[in-house]
Amino acid sequence: MRIRRGRIPSSSSWTHFTAKMPLELYLDLHSQPCRSVFIFAKINKIPFEFKSVDLSTGEQYGDEFGKVSIIRKVPVLKDGDFILTESIAILQYLAANHHTPDHWYPADLQKRARVDEFLSWQHTNIRTHGSKVFWFRGVIPAVTGAPVPKEKMDAAVEDLNVSLKTFEEKFLQSRPFIIGEKISLADLVAIVEMMQPVGTGLDVFQDRPALNAWRDRVKKEIGVEVFDEAHKSFIHLSECVSLESNP
Amino acid sequence: MSLEIYLDLFSQPCRSVYIFTKKNNIQFDHKKITLFDGSQYGEEFGKINVLRKLPAIKYGDFCLAESVAIMMYLAEKFHTPDHWYPADLQKRARVNEYLSWQHSSIRIHGSRILWFNLLIPKAMGVEVPKEKIDNAVEDFDGSLKLFEMKFLQDKPFIVGDQISLADLVAVVEIMQPVGAGMDVFENRPKLKAWKDRVREEIGAELFDEAHQALLSLQEDVKTMDPKKMDPLKPKVLKYFLS
Numbered sequence: 001m002r003i004r005r006g007r008i009p010s011s012s013s014w015t016h017f018t019a020k021m022p023l024e025l026y027l028d029l030h031s032q033p034c035r036s037v038f039i040f041a042k043i044n045k046i047p048f049e050f051k052s053v054d055l056s057t058g059e060q061y062g063d064e065f066g067k068v069s070i071i072r073k074v075p076v077l078k079d080g081d082f083i084l085t086e087s088i089a090i091l092q093y094l095a096a097n098h099h100t101p102d103h104w105y106p107a108d109l110q111k112r113a114r115v116d117e118f119l120s121w122q123h124t125n126i127r128t129h130g131s132k133v134f135w136f137r138g139v140i141p142a143v144t145g146a147p148v149p150k151e152k153m154d155a156a157v158e159d160l161n162v163s164l165k166t167f168e169e170k171f172l173q174s175r176p177f178i179i180g181e182k183i184s185l186a187d188l189v190a191i192v193e194m195m196q197p198v199g200t201g202l203d204v205f206q207d208r209p210a211l212n213a214w215r216d217r218v219k220k221e222i223g224v225e226v227f228d229e230a231h232k233s234f235i236h237l238s239e240c241v242s243l244e245s246n247p
Numbered sequence: 248m249s250l251e252i253y254l255d256l257f258s259q260p261c262r263s264v265y266i267f268t269k270k271n272n273i274q275f276d277h278k279k280i281t282l283f284d285g286s287q288y289g290e291e292f293g294k295i296n297v298l299r300k301l302p303a304i305k306y307g308d309f310c311l312a313e314s315v316a317i318m319m320y321l322a323e324k325f326h327t328p329d330h331w332y333p334a335d336l337q338k339r340a341r342v343n344e345y346l347s348w349q350h351s352s353i354r355i356h357g358s359r360i361l362w363f364n365l366l367i368p369k370a371m372g373v374e375v376p377k378e379k380i381d382n383a384v385e386d387f388d389g390s391l392k393l394f395e396m397k398f399l400q401d402k403p404f405i406v407g408d409q410i411s412l413a414d415l416v417a418v419v420e421i422m423q424p425v426g427a428g429m430d431v432f433e434n435r436p437k438l439k440a441w442k443d444r445v446r447e448e449i450g451a452e453l454f455d456e457a458h459q460a461l462l463s464l465q466e467d468v469k470t471m472d473p474k475k476m477d478p479l480k481p482k483v484l485k486y487f488l489s
Binding site: 048056070071084085086087088089090092093096097109110112113114116117119120121123124128155166168170 | 297298309311312313314315316317320321323324336337339340341343344346347348350351353392396397489
């Protein structure tokens with residue numbers, strides 16, 4: 001929580017006061033990076049004001065949101081005059097600024113490097129492919145009324161499968177969590193990205209017992225209640241969206 | 248304990264790591280890998296980085312991939328000057344913000360232009376549809392506009408008065424299409440002024456040395472054996488043209 005010192009003039013003297021400036025988080029929980037920031041703030045009891053941005057109506061392109069961020073993406077953090085985009089940067093900032101438990105973003109250089117390594121790699125792998133499958137299965141058929149061509153769908157699912165295999169073989173291996181015994185920002189970012197295709201009815205954990213077990217551990221560490229709250233509106237997508245494309 | 252760094256200076260993230268270590272006088276054993284030969288798929292390199300990508304480091308038993316993670320690690324481990332990766336939380340957040348954003352924007356679009364305009368047609372002999380080329384150029388242009396409007400603005404460098412990892416990563420990515428003959432800085436005076444400042448801070452000699460392989464690529468492909476890149480062809484075409 002940021003404390004700001006200010007001065008109120010009285011008739012004969014200046015008086016100091018302190019006022020709390022609420023942290024604002026601009027979020028749409030349909031978005032993976034919004035979920036990781038939401039979950040992190042909640043479980044670390046970081047007080048914040050939830051500023052809802054409805055991506056499905058294009059609210060991010062409006063004038064109001066444009067004053068917050070010209071990148072026109074969520075999540076965005078507003079801490080007084082300090083505005084920050086990019087969930088990875090936001091998570092790293094919150095971890096340091098609010099002195100969250102070390103395991104989230106360890107001070108140990110090699111452990112921290114492992115977290116950074118995953119957070120860097122995931123952008124153009126799990127994030128890209130999980131998002132694509134989400135769009136192909138969930139969004140494009142709903143918006144256009146037509147399924148995505150089978151060849152494109154199969155290629156997208158194949159790319160996601162390759163990413164998941166790499167995740168298990170390189171990043172997780174036989175450890176409980178990505179960097180070892182404890183959960184970190186890496187697991188948090190990984191889980192919200194992997195949940196994205198699940199929102200369209202594609203269960204990426206099925207037939208992947210090691211990944212499934214890791215998912216259960218992460219969910220337990222986060223807390224089932226917060227995990228489900230973050231994914232609530234999103235999981236219902238699979239019930240609402242007509243899945244005309246191949247499973 | 249020696250630091251081994253696996254690099255091919257054709258690759259943007261390899262250049263940023265190379266420049267960073269050289270500039271900060273961090274001693275390392277330069278292990279050259281030729282990406283165009285497919286050496287990254289060999290058994291030896293697989294023990295260093297199972298992701299089969301560059302750059303990668305090996306420091307004792309500790310292996311690490313991903314240039315952003317590597318530079319953050321080296322900055323802390325070797326206590327490089329604060330401005331590279333500031334201890335101040337808000338300045339550091341600005342660096343982190345750029346390093347995160349660039350993965351899916353400037354990096355992707357700049358890479359595409361080099362492959363579409365030079366490597367795929369000239370080194371692989373495969374024609375790239377004009378529409379794809381035009382889209383790549385338009386996307387890159389969009390990224391550069393955002394870079395100037397949001398990240399650089401009227402500051403000398405991304406974080407303020409001093410160069411940081413953000414500028415280093417930005418400049419190597421923005422240089423990539425120059426390798427295909429595109430004058431990225433034409434009609435972009437603010438960007439050019441920033442690039443010149445960054446080059447000066449890094450040191451012109453080091454900057455030019457790091458970019459030599461990239462900038463001689465147009466000439467090199469003329470005499471390159473057309474079969475040289477055959478092992479990479481299926482992966483490259485699937486990634487860029489599917």
